[in-house]
Amino acid sequence: MGALAAGLDAGQPAFAPVTRFDVSGRRVGVAATLPGDPDLDDELWWLADEACDEAKLGTAERAATPLFLAVHGDPRLARAAPAERPAHGGAAFAARLAEHSGLGPARAYTSACVAASTAIADAAGLITRGEADRIVVAGGYLVERDQYALFDAGRALAADGQVRPFSAHRKGLLLGDGAGVVVLESAAAAAERGIEPLARLAGWGRAGDAYHPCQPHPGGRGLARAVTGALRRAGIEPGRIGYVNAHGSGTAQSDAAETLALRAALGEHAATIPVSSTKALHGQALEASGVLELAVTLHALRSGRLPVNAGFLDPDEDCALDLILDEPRPASPAYALTLNAAFGGANTALLLGVA
Structure with missing residues (x-):
């Protein structure tokens, strides 16, 4: 968390030329990557x-704790021989991580950019219903040649080398490495062990709009329902939210739709609640996005510094929000939302409250 927190506080995008694999034939040649050629198994x-x-x-507590892992799959899967592929899928990856960490039964989530946030919501539901005391949720993605090639060929990557969420002249997204692990635990179980929580997961919501394989509903209907669901579950009004960590991919359709979703779910408060997308700093971490951006939102709550919406050029009338520009904004929100959306129309909203 230290390196991520330092990057957030500095407000400087981490994008640099990709050296992990050959990008000489690509339209775009930058991403936010760790040095060298890290191994996802080792990182997780x-x-x-x-x-x-x-x-x-x-x-003993680890052995009784399930693991939910959000991952695209073992990076070696694409080049594995057919007979070896089952050993490199998401379920096998999750089982290996659980065994290594001494954790209990494992479950894999592969639903793109909402994989980790869906896992977090599932874990919270099971804990709330008393079906588990605690669940470890992990998510990981390291930028690799195959996914990079797909996004580049689809002209989804920002040709100017910067992600510019909610800004006029935005060009698209950029990929970034991401990995994170959180422990979700019931308040009763944590108190019994004498553990002070870092924050409360006050609410969560999920919804689909099934509008298009790659594009969100233009009115942001699915994301609006997810936000409304999270607020309803928490029993709070929109005016109590002090920060929104937006999905903010930096694409034309997605950012405009997300703005409409926030207006629909938050009403008049959408114009005054501070908003930023930290994908402008750390990139799109695909399956790891939900856990990475939960950590970002947690840092904002605990540090009293709301991260900047980097890369901004000019206002876009379709994205009229209270964007955090130029530098992090001092604030002490009681509640903060973190939002994610994925291909296929999947949407999630997680609502964090101070402990």
Whole structure:
């Protein structure tokens, strides 16, 4: 979390030329990547151990704790021989991580940019219903040649090398490495163990609009329902939200639709609630986006600094929101929303409250 927090506080985009694989034949040649050629197994193994240690989970507690993993799949899957592919799928990846970390039964989520946020919502539902005391949720994506090629060929990547959410002249998204692990636990179980929570997951909502394989509904209907569901579950009014960590992909259709979704769900408050998309800083982390941006939102709540919406050029009348520009904004919100959307019309909203 330290490196991510430092980047958020600095407000400087992390995009740089891709050196991990050859991009000489691509339209776009930048992404937000870790140095060298990291291994996703190693990154997730280390983070899972770190999260469990910070949550003070002993061996017995780990063994009784399920793991929900959001991942596209083992990066080696595409080049594996047919007979070897089952060992490189999402379920096998999750099982390996659970075994390595001493965790209980594993479940894999592969639903693109809402994979991790869907896993978090599922975990929260199970805990709320008393079906689990705690669940570890992990998500990971490292920029690799195949997905990069797909986004580049589809002209989804920003040709000017910057993500510009909600800005006029925005050109599209850019990919970024992301990995994170969180421990969700019932308040009663945490109190019994003497653990102070970092924040409360006060509400969550999910909805689909099924409008188009790649584009959201122009009016943001699915995302609006997800936000409304999260607020209803938490039992709070829109005016109590102090920050929105937006999906904000930097694409023309998505940002305009998200603005309409916020107006529909938040009413008159949509014009005054601070909004930023930190994808302008760390890029689109695909399956890891939900857990990465939950950590971003948690940092905003606990630090009192709302991250900047970087890359902004000029206002767009279709995206009239209270955007956080130029530098992080001091604030002490009691509640903050983090939003994600994915191909196929899937939408999620997670509502964090101060502990």
